[in-house]
Amino acid sequence: MKSMKVILREDVKNLGKKGDIVEVSEGHGRNYLIPRGLAVPVTRGVLKEASLIADGRAKKEERLLKNARELASRLDGMTVTLPARAGEGGKLYGAVTSRDIAAALERLLGRKVDKKKIELPEPIKALGVFPVQIRLHPGVQVEIRVNVVAADS
Structure with a gap:
C-alpha cells in the first residue's frame, strides 16, 4: 500500500494538529484530506510554511504559559468574598457557581478569568x-478561597 506525506492545514481528529507533517495512505490523502483543504502534499515551500506555523504555535504556547504563571502568582492564597441571599441555617437561595466566582475575580483583578478553568x-x-x-494552564493551577457571606437584603 502506497503512502504519502502531507502537512495538515487544520486540526484533524486522530491524525494531528495544524502544521503537523503526517504520513497517510495515498488514497486518504488524495481523496479526502487534500480536496477538503485539510492538508497539502509536502514540498520544500510547504515545509518552510509548516516550520513557521510550528514556531508561531510554540511562541503562543510560551506566552500563554507566562501569562498563566503571572496570574497564578496574583491569585495564590487569595480569598474572594461573595455576598449571597441566605435563609435560616445558612442555606442559600440559589447557589454560587463558577460564573459568579469568575465575575468576582474579574472585578478584583481587572482581568478576565475563564469560568471553565474554575474547578x-x-x-x-x-x-x-x-x-x-x-x-489556568496544563501544569499551572492555583487554589483560592471563596467566602460566601449573607447579603444584606
Whole structure:
C-alpha cells in the first residue's frame, strides 16, 4: 500500500494538529484530506510554511504559559468574598457557581478569568469558606478561597 506525506492545514481528529507533517495512505490523502483543504502534499515551500506555523504555535504556547504563571502568582492564597441571599441555617437561595466566582475575580483583578478553568465540582449552596481550584494552564493551577457571606437584603 502506497503512502504519502502531507502537512495538515487544520486540526484533524486522530491524525494531528495544524502544521503537523503526517504520513497517510495515498488514497486518504488524495481523496479526502487534500480536496477538503485539510492538508497539502509536502514540498520544500510547504515545509518552510509548516516550520513557521510550528514556531508561531510554540511562541503562543510560551506566552500563554507566562501569562498563566503571572496570574497564578496574583491569585495564590487569595480569598474572594461573595455576598449571597441566605435563609435560616445558612442555606442559600440559589447557589454560587463558577460564573459568579469568575465575575468576582474579574472585578478584583481587572482581568478576565475563564469560568471553565474554575474547578467547582458542584455549586456552593451554603454560607462559609470553600477552597476552589483554578486550572489556568496544563501544569499551572492555583487554589483560592471563596467566602460566601449573607447579603444584606
